[in-house]
Amino acid sequence: MLNTEVLQDRGIVILAPDGKVGRTDFSKAADEVDSMIVSQGRIAGLMIRAQSYENWADFADLVEELRFIERRGVKVDRVAGLSDGNLEKHLPAIAERLGAQEYRHFPFAHREAALEWLESPN
Secondary structure: OEEEEEEHHHOEEEEEEOOOOOHHHHHHHHHHHHHHHHHHOOEEEEEEEOOOOOOHHHHHHHHHHHHHHHHOOOOEEEEEEEOOOOHHHOHHHHHHHOOOOEEEEEOOOOHHHHHHHHHOOO
């Protein structure tokens, strides 16, 4: 399952994989993200948050489903990964697939620090 939280007022999307993540999960997330793109024209930041998750390589491949963002001419400014697991080594591939210029790894408990970084000026 992929939990999606859209912070419209901040231009941030939070994706939290839990268990097996499939293409239908990304399709549902895409619908929510698309509404923000239509209303704001951009995505300031994407946060991927999972304390422990073992299928990051599969997750990176599935992020391909979110490439509709790029096809709309919208880039994700920054990607923050929050995990106490092995997300850090997959973060560059995830950010690249989304066209993000910057990415950063944070410990799972540092949600507020990650949000501040996502919102900070480039």
